[in-house]
Amino acid sequence: MEKKPIKVKAKFKNDVVTVKALMGHPMETGNRKDKKTGKKIPARFIQEVVCKSGGKTLMTANWSGGVSKDPYLMFKYKGGKKGDMLELSWVDNTGKSAKTEVKVA
Amino acid sequence: MNFDMKRRILLKGALASGTLGIALGAGLLTPKAAMAAWPKAAFETKDIDGSISTLMGVSGSEESDKIKIKAPDIAENGAVVPVTVSTDMAGVETIAILAEKNPLPLIASFDLGEGVLGTAGTRMKMGTSGDVIAVVKAGGKVYTARKNVKVTIGGCGG
Numbered sequence: 001m002e003k004k005p006i007k008v009k010a011k012f013k014n015d016v017v018t019v020k021a022l023m024g025h026p027m028e029t030g031n032r033k034d035k036k037t038g039k040k041i042p043a044r045f046i047q048e049v050v051c052k053s054g055g056k057t058l059m060t061a062n063w064s065g066g067v068s069k070d071p072y073l074m075f076k077y078k079g080g081k082k083g084d085m086l087e088l089s090w091v092d093n094t095g096k097s098a099k100t101e102v103k104v105a
Numbered sequence: 106m107n108f109d110m111k112r113r114i115l116l117k118g119a120l121a122s123g124t125l126g127i128a129l130g131a132g133l134l135t136p137k138a139a140m141a142a143w144p145k146a147a148f149e150t151k152d153i154d155g156s157i158s159t160l161m162g163v164s165g166s167e168e169s170d171k172i173k174i175k176a177p178d179i180a181e182n183g184a185v186v187p188v189t190v191s192t193d194m195a196g197v198e199t200i201a202i203l204a205e206k207n208p209l210p211l212i213a214s215f216d217l218g219e220g221v222l223g224t225a226g227t228r229m230k231m232g233t234s235g236d237v238i239a240v241v242k243a244g245g246k247v248y249t250a251r252k253n254v255k256v257t258i259g260g261c262g263g
Contacts, residue, residue, distance in 0.1 A: 029230070047143045058217075059215055059218055059221055061213060062148075063212070064148045064209060064211055066211070068229055071227060075221060079220035
């Protein structure tokens with residue numbers, strides 16, 4: 001599990017739930033060099049983000065190292081309601097993962 | 106002197122193979138479950154059209170004015186460029202974001218489930234000024250749109 005948590009906000013308004021998430025992750029592309037040693041910093045980035053609610057997968061995001069550090073994600077869906085539980089998890093290319101749950105407000 | 110030179114070459118070699126070993130190790134250690142779903146071929150190509158067709162499983166795409174790309178005209182910091190792609194097309198299955206000039210153009214793809222609206226937002230890195238390409242797969246067809254973003258400071262490499 002990562003030290004930096006995933007922050008998720010899910011808001012219900014006009015029949016639509018808007019999900020905004022911030023994940024703590026270095027998102028190294030593998031192309032960057034350490035300025036002191038000149039060695040390449042190994043790639044480490046989130047490859048897959050899955051968001052589920054009520055047993056259904058709402059969204060699966062596949063990412064490359066091209067997504068910014070401490071990634072942000074936003075999407076909207078219909079059919080949700082206040083009080084629903086929303087689960088968001090990610091897996092990076094080194095196999096590390098994190099997961100969080102949040103209530104739709 | 107001669108001996109010292111050789112030692113240096115040896116050291117260099119060891120360092121180079123060391124990094125290679127790490128890179129290989131990282132690839133091998135990745136759990137199968139994640140790899141199966143992650144479209145490696147689409148992410149690890151420089152060819153934009155090829156990447157799109159591999160990702161979407163459909164060859165050929167059409168430009169569409171129904172796709173809106175919300176991104177700054179000028180990005181001061183290429184390391185963090187906010188992008189939101191939205192469309193009101195029906196039956197959107199996948200939204201993908203590419204940066205034309207990046208070494209590996211495909212940034213992200215979003216597979217949308219039932220009830221999810223055609224909107225996806227994230228923040229991306231851009232190495233240099235160029236087009237942001239939004240790709241939407243809806244009803245089995247692939248549509249694209251472009252928006253030029255000028256980058257003042259590049260966000261790839263250091």
